[in-house]
Amino acid sequence: MIDLKALRDDPQLARDSQLARGGDPALVDVLLNLDELRRANLTEFEQLRAVQKAASRLVGKAAPADRAAALEYARSLADQVRAAQELADGAQRDLDAVLADFPNVVEPGTPPGGENDYVVLREVGTPRDFAAEGFDVLDHVALGERLGAIDTARGAKVSGARFYYLTGVGARLELALLMAAVDQAVAAGFTPMITPTLVKPSVMAGTGFLGAHADEVYRLEADDLYLTGTSEVALAGYHADEILDLSAGPLRYAGWSACYRREAGSYGKDTAGIIRVHQFHKVEMFSYAPVEDAAEEHLRLLAWEEEMLAKVELPYRVIDVAAGDLGSSAARKYDCEAWLPSQGRYREVTSTSNCTTFQARRLGTRERTATGTRPVATLNGTLATTRWIVAILENHQQADGSVRVPEALRPYLGGLDVLTGR
Protein backbone atom coordinates (compact mmCIF):
# COMPACT_ATOMS: atom_id res chain seq x y z
CA MET A 1 0.00 0.00 0.00
CA ILE A 2 1.38 3.36 -0.88
CA ASP A 3 1.48 6.48 1.28
CA LEU A 4 -1.67 8.49 0.63
CA LYS A 5 -0.34 11.56 2.40
CA ALA A 6 2.74 11.56 0.23
CA LEU A 7 0.51 11.08 -2.77
CA ARG A 8 -1.52 14.18 -1.83
CA ASP A 9 1.66 16.19 -1.33
CA ASP A 10 3.30 15.19 -4.57
CA PRO A 11 1.12 13.27 -6.99
CA GLN A 12 3.61 13.83 -9.80
CA LEU A 13 6.05 11.42 -8.18
CA ALA A 14 3.49 8.65 -8.40
CA ARG A 15 2.55 9.55 -11.97
CA ASP A 16 6.20 9.38 -13.00
CA SER A 17 6.49 6.05 -11.25
CA GLN A 18 3.52 4.69 -13.16
CA LEU A 19 5.04 5.84 -16.44
CA ALA A 20 8.37 4.21 -15.62
CA ARG A 21 6.59 0.97 -14.78
CA GLY A 22 4.51 1.11 -17.92
CA GLY A 23 1.38 1.57 -15.82
CA ASP A 24 -1.44 4.07 -16.08
CA PRO A 25 -0.63 7.49 -14.59
CA ALA A 26 -4.33 8.42 -14.60
CA LEU A 27 -4.79 5.90 -11.80
CA VAL A 28 -3.11 8.40 -9.51
CA ASP A 29 -5.91 10.89 -10.02
CA VAL A 30 -8.50 8.19 -9.55
CA LEU A 31 -6.89 7.51 -6.19
CA LEU A 32 -6.86 11.17 -5.23
CA ASN A 33 -10.54 11.56 -6.07
CA LEU A 34 -11.53 8.44 -4.18
CA ASP A 35 -9.53 9.61 -1.21
CA GLU A 36 -11.24 12.98 -1.19
CA LEU A 37 -14.67 11.37 -1.40
CA ARG A 38 -13.79 9.01 1.42
CA ARG A 39 -12.73 11.82 3.70
CA ALA A 40 -15.84 13.86 2.96
CA ASN A 41 -18.12 10.91 3.64
CA LEU A 42 -16.26 10.08 6.81
CA THR A 43 -16.61 13.60 8.15
CA GLU A 44 -20.32 13.52 7.44
CA PHE A 45 -20.70 10.22 9.27
CA GLU A 46 -18.65 11.32 12.25
CA GLN A 47 -20.74 14.42 12.77
CA LEU A 48 -24.00 12.49 12.63
CA ARG A 49 -22.61 9.84 14.89
CA ALA A 50 -21.69 12.39 17.53
CA VAL A 51 -25.25 13.70 17.56
CA GLN A 52 -26.61 10.17 17.81
CA LYS A 53 -24.35 9.30 20.72
CA ALA A 54 -25.45 12.38 22.63
CA ALA A 55 -29.10 11.57 21.97
CA SER A 56 -28.69 7.97 23.12
CA ARG A 57 -27.03 9.08 26.30
CA LEU A 58 -29.90 11.44 26.92
CA VAL A 59 -32.35 8.54 26.79
CA GLY A 60 -30.46 6.80 29.54
CA LYS A 61 -30.32 9.86 31.73
CA ALA A 62 -33.80 11.22 31.05
CA ALA A 63 -36.32 11.54 33.81
CA PRO A 64 -39.19 9.06 33.37
CA ALA A 65 -41.48 11.80 32.12
CA ASP A 66 -39.10 12.86 29.37
CA ARG A 67 -37.97 9.42 28.41
CA ALA A 68 -40.50 8.74 25.67
CA ALA A 69 -39.69 11.96 23.85
CA ALA A 70 -35.93 11.40 24.13
CA LEU A 71 -36.31 7.88 22.84
CA GLU A 72 -38.36 9.00 19.90
CA TYR A 73 -35.75 11.59 18.95
CA ALA A 74 -32.91 9.10 19.25
CA ARG A 75 -34.78 6.60 17.11
CA SER A 76 -35.39 9.20 14.45
CA LEU A 77 -31.62 9.53 13.96
CA ALA A 78 -30.84 5.88 13.49
CA ASP A 79 -31.62 5.64 9.78
CA GLN A 80 -29.58 8.69 8.84
CA VAL A 81 -26.59 7.44 10.75
CA ARG A 82 -26.84 4.03 9.17
CA ALA A 83 -27.04 5.57 5.71
CA ALA A 84 -24.05 7.82 6.36
CA GLN A 85 -22.06 4.88 7.65
CA GLU A 86 -22.81 2.84 4.56
CA LEU A 87 -21.67 5.70 2.37
CA ALA A 88 -18.46 6.09 4.32
CA ASP A 89 -17.79 2.35 4.32
CA GLY A 90 -18.47 2.16 0.61
CA ALA A 91 -16.05 4.98 -0.16
CA GLN A 92 -13.41 3.31 1.98
CA ARG A 93 -13.90 0.01 0.16
CA ASP A 94 -13.67 1.67 -3.23
CA LEU A 95 -10.45 3.36 -2.24
CA ASP A 96 -8.99 0.18 -0.77
CA ALA A 97 -9.79 -1.76 -3.90
CA VAL A 98 -7.85 0.62 -6.12
CA LEU A 99 -5.11 1.06 -3.55
CA ALA A 100 -4.61 -2.70 -3.24
CA ASP A 101 -3.59 -2.98 -6.88
CA PHE A 102 -1.51 0.16 -7.00
CA PRO A 103 2.18 -0.76 -7.05
CA ASN A 104 4.84 0.86 -4.91
CA VAL A 105 6.21 4.18 -6.13
CA VAL A 106 9.63 3.51 -7.60
CA GLU A 107 12.73 5.15 -6.25
CA PRO A 108 13.82 8.12 -8.36
CA GLY A 109 16.72 7.00 -10.55
CA THR A 110 15.28 3.57 -11.23
CA PRO A 111 15.69 2.70 -14.91
CA PRO A 112 12.35 2.97 -16.72
CA GLY A 113 11.06 0.16 -18.91
CA GLY A 114 10.59 -3.59 -18.74
CA GLU A 115 12.46 -6.83 -18.30
CA ASN A 116 15.21 -6.01 -20.79
CA ASP A 117 15.76 -2.43 -19.74
CA TYR A 118 17.94 -3.16 -16.73
CA VAL A 119 21.16 -1.25 -16.24
CA VAL A 120 24.37 -3.18 -15.58
CA LEU A 121 26.05 -1.53 -12.61
CA ARG A 122 29.24 -3.59 -12.66
CA GLU A 123 30.79 -6.89 -13.58
CA VAL A 124 32.92 -8.61 -10.99
CA GLY A 125 35.38 -11.40 -11.71
CA THR A 126 36.27 -12.87 -15.07
CA PRO A 127 34.57 -15.93 -16.55
CA ARG A 128 37.03 -18.76 -17.15
CA ASP A 129 38.16 -19.43 -20.70
CA PHE A 130 37.47 -23.16 -20.90
CA ALA A 131 38.61 -23.38 -24.51
CA ALA A 132 42.01 -22.07 -23.48
CA GLU A 133 42.07 -24.59 -20.67
CA GLY A 134 41.49 -27.24 -23.29
CA PHE A 135 38.24 -28.89 -22.35
CA ASP A 136 34.57 -28.73 -23.12
CA VAL A 137 32.23 -27.26 -20.60
CA LEU A 138 29.70 -29.57 -19.01
CA ASP A 139 26.42 -28.15 -17.81
CA HIS A 140 25.29 -28.65 -14.24
CA VAL A 141 22.98 -31.49 -15.24
CA ALA A 142 25.85 -33.53 -16.61
CA LEU A 143 28.12 -32.60 -13.75
CA GLY A 144 25.41 -33.41 -11.23
CA GLU A 145 24.96 -36.79 -12.79
CA ARG A 146 28.66 -37.61 -12.82
CA LEU A 147 29.06 -36.58 -9.23
CA GLY A 148 25.90 -38.32 -8.11
CA ALA A 149 24.82 -34.93 -6.83
CA ILE A 150 21.54 -34.24 -8.60
CA ASP A 151 18.82 -36.69 -9.58
CA THR A 152 16.14 -35.03 -11.66
CA ALA A 153 14.79 -38.24 -13.18
CA ARG A 154 13.70 -39.60 -9.84
CA GLY A 155 12.52 -36.16 -8.82
CA ALA A 156 10.16 -36.27 -11.76
CA LYS A 157 9.12 -39.84 -10.99
CA VAL A 158 8.15 -38.99 -7.45
CA SER A 159 6.87 -35.44 -7.71
CA GLY A 160 6.74 -34.44 -11.36
CA ALA A 161 8.57 -31.99 -13.58
CA ARG A 162 10.80 -29.40 -11.91
CA PHE A 163 11.42 -31.56 -8.86
CA TYR A 164 14.74 -33.14 -8.02
CA TYR A 165 16.75 -34.91 -5.39
CA LEU A 166 20.04 -33.58 -4.15
CA THR A 167 22.07 -36.65 -3.39
CA GLY A 168 25.43 -37.35 -1.80
CA VAL A 169 27.81 -34.46 -2.40
CA GLY A 170 24.93 -32.48 -3.88
CA ALA A 171 23.08 -32.62 -0.58
CA ARG A 172 26.25 -31.87 1.33
CA LEU A 173 27.11 -28.96 -0.96
CA GLU A 174 23.72 -27.37 -0.41
CA LEU A 175 23.96 -27.74 3.36
CA ALA A 176 27.48 -26.30 3.28
CA LEU A 177 26.45 -23.36 1.15
CA LEU A 178 23.45 -22.50 3.27
CA MET A 179 25.35 -22.92 6.53
CA ALA A 180 28.09 -20.64 5.23
CA ALA A 181 25.41 -18.10 4.38
CA VAL A 182 23.84 -18.35 7.82
CA ASP A 183 27.23 -17.94 9.46
CA GLN A 184 28.04 -14.89 7.39
CA ALA A 185 24.69 -13.37 8.30
CA VAL A 186 25.20 -14.05 12.00
CA ALA A 187 28.65 -12.49 11.83
CA ALA A 188 27.06 -9.41 10.29
CA GLY A 189 24.61 -9.16 13.16
CA PHE A 190 21.57 -10.86 11.68
CA THR A 191 19.34 -12.99 13.87
CA PRO A 192 19.05 -16.40 12.22
CA MET A 193 15.52 -17.71 11.85
CA ILE A 194 13.91 -20.90 10.62
CA THR A 195 10.52 -19.77 9.44
CA PRO A 196 7.09 -21.22 8.74
CA THR A 197 6.49 -21.87 5.05
CA LEU A 198 2.71 -21.99 5.33
CA VAL A 199 1.17 -18.61 6.01
CA LYS A 200 -2.26 -17.03 6.24
CA PRO A 201 -3.78 -15.07 3.37
CA SER A 202 -3.42 -11.78 5.25
CA VAL A 203 0.34 -12.19 5.50
CA MET A 204 0.67 -13.33 1.90
CA ALA A 205 -1.38 -10.35 0.73
CA GLY A 206 0.47 -7.97 3.02
CA THR A 207 3.79 -8.79 1.44
CA GLY A 208 2.40 -8.15 -2.02
CA PHE A 209 2.60 -11.67 -3.40
CA LEU A 210 -1.08 -11.93 -4.25
CA GLY A 211 -0.96 -9.13 -6.78
CA ALA A 212 -0.25 -9.62 -10.45
CA HIS A 213 1.70 -12.84 -9.85
CA ALA A 214 -0.77 -14.59 -7.56
CA ASP A 215 -0.77 -17.65 -9.82
CA GLU A 216 2.89 -18.19 -8.93
CA VAL A 217 1.86 -19.15 -5.42
CA TYR A 218 0.76 -22.54 -4.11
CA ARG A 219 -2.44 -22.42 -2.12
CA LEU A 220 -3.80 -25.09 0.19
CA GLU A 221 -7.49 -24.86 -0.44
CA ALA A 222 -8.61 -27.06 2.44
CA ASP A 223 -6.79 -24.98 5.02
CA ASP A 224 -6.78 -21.54 3.40
CA LEU A 225 -3.03 -21.30 3.70
CA TYR A 226 -0.33 -20.39 1.21
CA LEU A 227 3.03 -22.03 0.66
CA THR A 228 5.62 -19.28 0.62
CA GLY A 229 8.06 -18.77 -2.21
CA THR A 230 10.55 -17.15 0.16
CA SER A 231 11.04 -16.70 3.89
CA GLU A 232 10.60 -12.98 3.22
CA VAL A 233 6.89 -13.59 3.71
CA ALA A 234 7.21 -15.10 7.16
CA LEU A 235 9.84 -12.56 8.18
CA ALA A 236 7.68 -9.66 7.05
CA GLY A 237 4.75 -11.13 8.93
CA TYR A 238 6.86 -11.67 12.04
CA HIS A 239 6.39 -8.10 13.26
CA ALA A 240 2.92 -7.54 11.79
CA ASP A 241 0.78 -5.25 13.94
CA GLU A 242 3.77 -4.36 16.08
CA ILE A 243 5.44 -1.10 16.97
CA LEU A 244 9.21 -1.47 16.75
CA ASP A 245 12.08 0.43 18.28
CA LEU A 246 14.57 1.10 15.51
CA SER A 247 16.51 3.75 17.40
CA ALA A 248 19.50 1.40 17.60
CA GLY A 249 19.43 0.78 13.85
CA PRO A 250 17.70 -1.69 11.54
CA LEU A 251 16.38 -5.03 12.80
CA ARG A 252 17.96 -7.75 10.72
CA TYR A 253 16.87 -11.35 10.31
CA ALA A 254 18.31 -14.15 8.23
CA GLY A 255 15.58 -16.62 7.32
CA TRP A 256 16.29 -20.19 6.33
CA SER A 257 13.44 -21.97 4.62
CA ALA A 258 12.24 -24.19 1.86
CA CYS A 259 10.67 -22.13 -0.92
CA TYR A 260 7.81 -23.18 -3.17
CA ARG A 261 6.98 -21.74 -6.57
CA ARG A 262 4.42 -22.89 -9.08
CA GLU A 263 6.43 -21.52 -12.00
CA ALA A 264 3.19 -21.06 -13.90
CA GLY A 265 3.80 -19.51 -17.26
CA SER A 266 7.40 -20.62 -17.49
CA TYR A 267 6.68 -23.71 -19.59
CA GLY A 268 9.66 -24.52 -21.72
CA LYS A 269 12.06 -22.26 -19.82
CA ASP A 270 14.94 -23.92 -18.03
CA THR A 271 13.31 -27.32 -18.16
CA ALA A 272 16.54 -29.21 -17.53
CA GLY A 273 18.31 -29.36 -14.23
CA ILE A 274 17.63 -27.31 -11.14
CA ILE A 275 17.73 -23.73 -12.39
CA ARG A 276 13.97 -23.34 -12.24
CA VAL A 277 12.26 -25.68 -9.79
CA HIS A 278 9.15 -25.86 -7.67
CA GLN A 279 10.96 -26.32 -4.40
CA PHE A 280 14.35 -25.15 -3.19
CA HIS A 281 16.10 -23.76 -0.15
CA LYS A 282 17.16 -20.25 0.53
CA VAL A 283 18.82 -18.10 3.13
CA GLU A 284 17.19 -14.70 2.94
CA MET A 285 18.20 -11.46 4.59
CA PHE A 286 15.40 -9.27 5.85
CA SER A 287 15.67 -5.77 7.35
CA TYR A 288 13.28 -3.47 9.10
CA ALA A 289 14.68 0.04 8.77
CA PRO A 290 13.57 3.65 9.23
CA VAL A 291 12.52 5.03 5.86
CA GLU A 292 15.40 7.51 5.72
CA ASP A 293 17.89 4.66 6.04
CA ALA A 294 16.21 2.32 3.58
CA ALA A 295 18.22 3.18 0.47
CA GLU A 296 21.46 2.89 2.42
CA GLU A 297 20.37 -0.41 3.97
CA HIS A 298 19.51 -1.63 0.49
CA LEU A 299 23.11 -1.08 -0.61
CA ARG A 300 24.33 -2.89 2.51
CA LEU A 301 22.20 -5.91 1.64
CA LEU A 302 23.66 -5.83 -1.84
CA ALA A 303 27.16 -5.67 -0.38
CA TRP A 304 26.47 -8.74 1.79
CA GLU A 305 25.23 -10.61 -1.25
CA GLU A 306 28.42 -9.74 -3.10
CA GLU A 307 30.47 -10.80 -0.10
CA MET A 308 28.80 -14.20 -0.25
CA LEU A 309 29.32 -14.49 -4.01
CA ALA A 310 32.99 -13.69 -3.50
CA LYS A 311 33.22 -16.52 -0.98
CA VAL A 312 32.09 -19.06 -3.53
CA GLU A 313 34.29 -17.44 -6.14
CA LEU A 314 31.71 -16.82 -8.82
CA PRO A 315 32.02 -14.25 -11.59
CA TYR A 316 28.89 -12.11 -11.59
CA ARG A 317 27.37 -8.83 -12.57
CA VAL A 318 25.03 -6.52 -10.70
CA ILE A 319 22.00 -5.11 -12.44
CA ASP A 320 19.62 -2.31 -11.52
CA VAL A 321 16.28 -3.84 -12.41
CA ALA A 322 13.97 -1.67 -14.52
CA ALA A 323 10.78 -0.24 -13.04
CA GLY A 324 8.44 -2.43 -15.07
CA ASP A 325 10.11 -5.59 -13.84
CA LEU A 326 10.01 -4.78 -10.14
CA GLY A 327 6.95 -6.47 -8.78
CA SER A 328 4.33 -4.51 -6.96
CA SER A 329 6.00 -4.19 -3.56
CA ALA A 330 9.48 -3.05 -4.58
CA ALA A 331 10.57 0.54 -5.03
CA ARG A 332 13.93 -0.63 -6.33
CA LYS A 333 15.63 -3.93 -6.95
CA TYR A 334 19.19 -5.03 -7.59
CA ASP A 335 19.94 -8.50 -8.89
CA CYS A 336 23.26 -10.29 -8.88
CA GLU A 337 23.64 -12.62 -11.81
CA ALA A 338 26.31 -15.30 -11.86
CA TRP A 339 28.02 -16.37 -15.03
CA LEU A 340 26.87 -19.75 -16.31
CA PRO A 341 29.53 -21.19 -18.63
CA SER A 342 27.16 -23.74 -20.17
CA GLN A 343 24.78 -20.99 -21.28
CA GLY A 344 27.38 -18.31 -21.92
CA ARG A 345 25.34 -15.76 -20.02
CA TYR A 346 24.57 -14.38 -16.60
CA ARG A 347 21.70 -15.84 -14.58
CA GLU A 348 20.04 -14.41 -11.49
CA VAL A 349 21.32 -15.82 -8.21
CA THR A 350 20.36 -13.03 -5.81
CA SER A 351 17.77 -10.32 -5.69
CA THR A 352 17.44 -7.54 -3.19
CA SER A 353 14.43 -5.26 -2.97
CA ASN A 354 13.68 -2.10 -1.08
CA CYS A 355 9.95 -2.24 -0.39
CA THR A 356 9.93 1.07 1.50
CA THR A 357 6.70 1.20 3.52
CA PHE A 358 4.63 -0.81 1.04
CA GLN A 359 4.59 -4.05 3.04
CA ALA A 360 4.71 -2.40 6.45
CA ARG A 361 1.54 -0.42 5.78
CA ARG A 362 -0.39 -3.53 4.89
CA LEU A 363 1.03 -5.53 7.76
CA GLY A 364 0.78 -2.79 10.37
CA THR A 365 4.47 -2.68 11.20
CA ARG A 366 5.44 0.69 12.63
CA GLU A 367 8.18 2.30 14.64
CA ARG A 368 7.99 4.75 17.50
CA THR A 369 9.35 8.21 16.90
CA ALA A 370 9.42 11.40 18.94
CA THR A 371 6.16 12.52 17.37
CA GLY A 372 4.29 9.21 17.30
CA THR A 373 4.41 6.12 15.16
CA ARG A 374 4.91 5.60 11.45
CA PRO A 375 5.36 2.70 9.06
CA VAL A 376 8.86 1.29 8.69
CA ALA A 377 10.67 0.28 5.53
CA THR A 378 11.21 -3.40 4.80
CA LEU A 379 13.99 -4.79 2.65
CA ASN A 380 15.01 -8.24 1.60
CA GLY A 381 17.87 -9.90 -0.22
CA THR A 382 19.06 -13.36 -1.14
CA LEU A 383 22.14 -14.68 0.59
CA ALA A 384 22.24 -18.13 -0.98
CA THR A 385 19.92 -20.59 -2.70
CA THR A 386 19.88 -24.02 -4.23
CA ARG A 387 20.37 -22.38 -7.61
CA TRP A 388 23.86 -21.34 -6.59
CA ILE A 389 24.84 -25.00 -6.84
CA VAL A 390 24.35 -24.71 -10.59
CA ALA A 391 26.84 -21.88 -10.84
CA ILE A 392 29.29 -23.45 -8.41
CA LEU A 393 29.38 -26.76 -10.23
CA GLU A 394 29.75 -25.19 -13.65
CA ASN A 395 32.28 -22.50 -12.81
CA HIS A 396 34.52 -24.72 -10.73
CA GLN A 397 34.43 -27.83 -12.90
CA GLN A 398 37.71 -29.43 -13.86
CA ALA A 399 38.81 -31.31 -16.95
CA ASP A 400 38.18 -34.70 -15.34
CA GLY A 401 34.59 -33.83 -14.48
CA SER A 402 35.36 -33.19 -10.82
CA VAL A 403 34.51 -29.88 -9.16
CA ARG A 404 36.82 -27.76 -7.06
CA VAL A 405 35.27 -26.66 -3.77
CA PRO A 406 35.69 -22.94 -3.06
CA GLU A 407 37.87 -22.52 0.00
CA ALA A 408 35.22 -20.80 2.03
CA LEU A 409 32.98 -23.85 1.78
CA ARG A 410 35.58 -26.48 2.65
CA PRO A 411 35.14 -26.21 6.42
CA TYR A 412 31.48 -27.01 5.89
CA LEU A 413 32.36 -30.11 3.87
CA GLY A 414 34.69 -31.67 6.34
CA GLY A 415 37.69 -30.19 4.56
CA LEU A 416 36.77 -31.66 1.19
CA ASP A 417 38.49 -29.66 -1.57
CA VAL A 418 37.27 -31.51 -4.64
CA LEU A 419 33.92 -33.11 -5.42
CA THR A 420 34.46 -36.30 -7.36
CA GLY A 421 32.14 -38.87 -8.84
CA ARG A 422 31.83 -42.31 -7.28
Place this chain on the structure above:
RNA sequence: GGAGACGUCGCAUAGUCCGGUCUAGUGCGCAUCCCUGCUAAGGAUGUGAGGGAGCAAUCCCUCCGUGGGUUCAAAUCCCACCGUCUCCGCCA
Protein backbone atom coordinates in the same frame (compact mmCIF):
# COMPACT_ATOMS: atom_id res chain seq x y z
C1' G B 1 -9.95 -35.46 17.00
C1' G B 2 -12.70 -35.08 22.38
C1' A B 3 -13.63 -31.97 26.90
C1' G B 4 -13.08 -27.48 29.50
C1' A B 5 -11.32 -22.43 30.53
C1' C B 6 -10.11 -17.88 28.55
C1' G B 7 -9.19 -13.42 24.94
C1' U B 8 -10.25 -5.66 27.89
C1' C B 9 -5.74 0.68 25.90
C1' G B 10 2.99 -2.19 27.51
C1' C B 11 2.16 -6.14 31.75
C1' A B 12 -1.55 -7.60 35.38
C1' U B 13 -6.52 -6.95 36.35
C1' A B 14 -11.98 -4.56 37.29
C1' G B 15 -16.21 -4.26 34.29
C1' U B 16 -19.86 -8.82 31.09
C1' C B 17 -24.70 -12.31 34.99
C1' C B 18 -28.95 -7.60 34.95
C1' G B 19 -27.14 -2.90 27.87
C1' G B 20 -27.10 3.69 29.24
C1' U B 21 -23.62 6.63 35.40
C1' C B 22 -17.64 2.74 30.85
C1' U B 23 -16.58 9.40 27.94
C1' A B 24 -13.31 1.67 30.02
C1' G B 25 -11.61 1.90 36.65
C1' U B 26 -7.25 0.18 39.44
C1' G B 27 -2.16 -1.71 40.32
C1' C B 28 2.66 -2.30 38.18
C1' G B 29 5.85 -0.32 34.66
C1' C B 30 7.29 4.06 32.04
C1' A B 31 7.90 9.69 31.29
C1' U B 32 8.19 14.67 33.17
C1' C B 33 8.24 17.73 37.33
C1' C B 34 8.44 18.64 42.76
C1' C B 35 10.50 17.39 47.48
C1' U B 36 14.65 15.11 49.50
C1' G B 37 20.97 15.40 49.30
C1' C B 38 21.94 10.91 47.60
C1' U B 39 22.57 2.24 45.98
C1' A B 40 16.16 4.98 50.18
C1' A B 41 11.34 6.92 50.44
C1' G B 42 7.38 10.27 49.06
C1' G B 43 4.20 13.58 46.04
C1' A B 44 1.94 15.72 41.40
C1' U B 45 0.84 15.20 36.43
C1' G B 46 0.88 12.40 32.24
C1' U B 47 1.03 7.72 29.87
C1' G B 48 -2.75 2.63 23.76
C1' A B 49 -3.61 2.68 18.25
C1' G B 50 -5.73 4.75 13.76
C1' G B 51 -8.23 8.79 11.35
C1' G B 52 -9.84 13.97 11.16
C1' A B 53 -10.39 19.68 12.52
C1' G B 54 -7.29 23.69 14.45
C1' C B 55 -1.57 28.46 14.66
C1' A B 56 -2.45 26.44 19.36
C1' A B 57 -4.57 24.91 24.08
C1' U B 58 -7.92 21.53 22.63
C1' C B 59 -11.84 18.91 20.31
C1' C B 60 -14.40 14.97 17.31
C1' C B 61 -14.88 9.82 15.20
C1' U B 62 -13.39 4.53 15.18
C1' C B 63 -11.14 0.27 17.83
C1' C B 64 -12.48 -4.07 24.33
C1' G B 65 -9.60 -11.29 19.57
C1' U B 66 -12.15 -11.02 14.23
C1' G B 67 -16.64 -10.65 11.43
C1' G B 68 -21.89 -10.39 11.43
C1' G B 69 -26.65 -9.48 14.11
C1' U B 70 -30.31 -7.26 17.80
C1' U B 71 -31.09 -2.08 19.80
C1' C B 72 -32.28 4.79 20.10
C1' A B 73 -27.81 2.81 22.59
C1' A B 74 -23.22 -3.04 22.90
C1' A B 75 -16.85 -4.41 26.34
C1' U B 76 -21.83 -6.08 28.17
C1' C B 77 -27.11 -9.66 24.61
C1' C B 78 -27.22 -13.31 20.06
C1' C B 79 -24.54 -16.06 15.94
C1' A B 80 -20.18 -17.58 13.38
C1' C B 81 -15.09 -17.70 13.15
C1' C B 82 -9.92 -17.15 14.90
C1' G B 83 -6.40 -17.62 18.69
C1' U B 84 -4.31 -19.06 23.56
C1' C B 85 -4.07 -22.31 27.77
C1' U B 86 -5.22 -27.04 30.51
C1' C B 87 -6.56 -32.16 30.34
C1' C B 88 -7.52 -36.61 27.22
C1' G B 89 -6.75 -39.36 22.59
C1' C B 90 -3.64 -40.18 18.25
C1' C B 91 1.06 -39.49 15.77
C1' A B 92 6.17 -37.95 14.69
